[in-house]
Amino acid sequence: xxxxxxxxxxxxxxxxxRIGFVGTGAPDGDGFAMAYRHAxxxxxxxxxxxxxxxxxxxxxxxxxxxxxxxDDRHVYDDYEExxxxxxxxxxxxxxxxxLHADIVVNVAQSGVVSAIHCEKPMALTWSDAKRMVDVCExxxxxxxxxxxxxxxxPYRKAKELLDDGKIGDLRRVEFREEHLYDxxxxxxxxxxxxxxxxxxxxxxxxIDYTDENVLFGAHNENQAVAQWRYENGVxxxxxxxxxxxxxxxxxxxxxxxxxxxxxxxxxxxxxxxxGKSWKxxxxxxxxxxxxxxxxxxxxxRLVAKRLSSRLGxxxxxTTYTERAIEDVVTALEExxxxxxxxxxxxxxxxxxxxxxxxxxxxxxxxxxLDVEDNALESMVAEKKVGxxxxxxxxxxxxxxxxxxxxxxxxxxAIRSRLVGFVK
Numbered sequence: 001x002x003x004x005x006x007x008x009x010x011x012x013x014x015x016x017x018r019i020g021f022v023g024t025g026a027p028d029g030d031g032f033a034m035a036y037r038h039a040x041x042x043x044x045x046x047x048x049x050x051x052x053x054x055x056x057x058x059x060x061x062x063x064x065x066x067x068x069x070x071d072d073r074h075v076y077d078d079y080e081e082x083x084x085x086x087x088x089x090x091x092x093x094x095x096x097x098x099l100h101a102d103i104v105v106n107v108a109q110s111g112v113v114s115a116i117h118c119e120k121p122m123a124l125t126w127s128d129a130k131r132m133v134d135v136c137e138x139x140x141x142x143x144x145x146x147x148x149x150x151x152x153x154p155y156r157k158a159k160e161l162l163d164d165g166k167i168g169d170l171r172r173v174e175f176r177e178e179h180l181y182d183x184x185x186x187x188x189x190x191x192x193x194x195x196x197x198x199x200x201x202x203x204x205x206x207i208d209y210t211d212e213n214v215l216f217g218a219h220n221e222n223q224a225v226a227q228w229r230y231e232n233g234v235x236x237x238x239x240x241x242x243x244x245x246x247x248x249x250x251x252x253x254x255x256x257x258x259x260x261x262x263x264x265x266x267x268x269x270x271x272x273x274x275g276k277s278w279k280x281x282x283x284x285x286x287x288x289x290x291x292x293x294x295x296x297x298x299x300x301r302l303v304a305k306r307l308s309s310r311l312g313x314x315x316x317x318t319t320y321t322e323r324a325i326e327d328v329v330t331a332l333e334e335x336x337x338x339x340x341x342x343x344x345x346x347x348x349x350x351x352x353x354x355x356x357x358x359x360x361x362x363x364x365x366x367x368x369l370d371v372e373d374n375a376l377e378s379m380v381a382e383k384k385v386g387x388x389x390x391x392x393x394x395x396x397x398x399x400x401x402x403x404x405x406x407x408x409x410x411x412x413a414i415r416s417r418l419v420g421f422v423k
Contacts, residue, residue: 017042017114017329020052020088022079022103023095024064031216034119034146034321035094039068041325042092044318048329052086054079079103083110090332093118096216101128108141115142115332117325121185122345124218126353127372133342144328144338145345147189151323153286154269155190158254158261161271161281162194167256170195174237174253176244179213179220180352181376184240187252188348191236194254197344198230204364205355208242209376209385219376226355236351251288267292284317291317360384 019042025033035053042048052074055061065075076082083091091107093100093116101123107116116136122145123129136143149155162170173194175187192198205226213220223241230236239246247253250262259273267287272278285291318326324340331338350367356375358365379385 015047017048017090017332018051018086018088019048020054020082020086020091021050021064022054022082022091022093022107023099024053024055024060025094026057026060026063029060031096033094035064035092036067037319037321038092038094038117038146038325039064040319041322042090042329043068044322045326045329047333048090052076052082052088054082080106080110083107083112087112089113090115090117090329092116095119096218097121098124098217100124101132104132104143105135108136108139108143111139113141115144115328117144117146117328117340119146120345121181121218121352122349124377125372125374126349126369129346129349129353133346136342142328142332142338143342144324144331144340145342146321146324147186147340147345147348148320148324149186149190149289150193150339151320151327152267152289153283154263154267154288155193155252157269157281157283158252158263159194161261161269162254162256166259166271167254167261167273168258170234170254170256172235172237172255174247174250174255176247176251177238177240178244179215179240180207180224180226180238180355181218181220182215184238184352185348187238188351189345190252191238191351192344192347193339194252195230195232195234197347198232198234200236200347200351200354200367201229201231202364202366203228203351203354203358205358206362207356207359207376207385209380210387212387219380221356221376224355224359226351226358228351228354238355286317290319 021035021039024035025031027033027036039050042050050068050070053061053064053070054076055064056077058077061075061077065072074082074086091113093103093107095103100118104116104118107113123132133143161167173191175191177184177187203226205224207221208223209219209221211222213222221241223243224239225243225246226238228236237247250264252263254261259271261271263269265288267283269281269283270278271281328338328340350369353374354365354367354369357369357371360375360379383389
């Protein structure tokens, strides 16, 4: 039976957690094979044991099992069989986002697991994202989403500068990203993190989707600008895609009453108090996405990797995903909620779906969000946006122009006849 989330003794610290994986992928495939990154996080913890994996491509599951010494008896192409047979305590879900909701719900309702750690983006629709959280809470299963950037030192120390009052009280959060969904889910999560998870009042946004842009089975806009307001009066501003430079050369910019903090494109962290010069803050080897080892360490790792890929990985500084996994496991063992918990992730998802909904309505959207679908996916399906919609719009404009010319010609002829009649 699943252990109860609010029971502080739910997972005794002297018990090894059995870890299973749904969706292993392949390191040389089209995706990021995030199960391998999750596995590295669990493997470095003494109280975790990798016991099972499932993938609809048997060769992928077998390769993953071979990499992490998982018994052949617990390699599956059906994750439900894995749950019934291997009975893992924790399951990492690393499949494309459209599959997240059904798998997370089924795993939570299996009566087997204590926790689910799911890849981002959370779900393909707003209703599915809410369903994931509601079911897991009802089943007493801890749900976390892999917003691992929270654990990168540039982002973490930016919050410390803010909390220490280096720039006064927060007034606005800005970020630039590739898109609002696939990568923007991290950015919205961090924006909420910087404002202490304050609820959002409204969202106003517009997007462009003239070229098909599908990532891991989900549509992402080509360009967007979004504005939102938190209940405490702090504003948010985001720009993505072709227009992401609108928010400047910083990934994140935190404006306060007495200065500004920037996490720059290379992961450098700096801040400036009003009337003062910029100061750079040390963040070790941590960069935008991951730690960047120095030349000596990189050389040592290269030699070690020739002997063993896993030995080489262990010589690296812990990745952001590894830090996220450690937070998830620690919270589970201590009967607390990880800061990567489902409710926090849901707040980021609401900003994504509200932005797309604002574009669909061509107006402001007040929260809580009152739709169930994904406005961008719906608009693409209805051919209101996308290459076909653009062609139709251009053709319509040409027809209107031709009609206008024809109308002007007819009006001109009428005027000539009228002038002749008057004469």
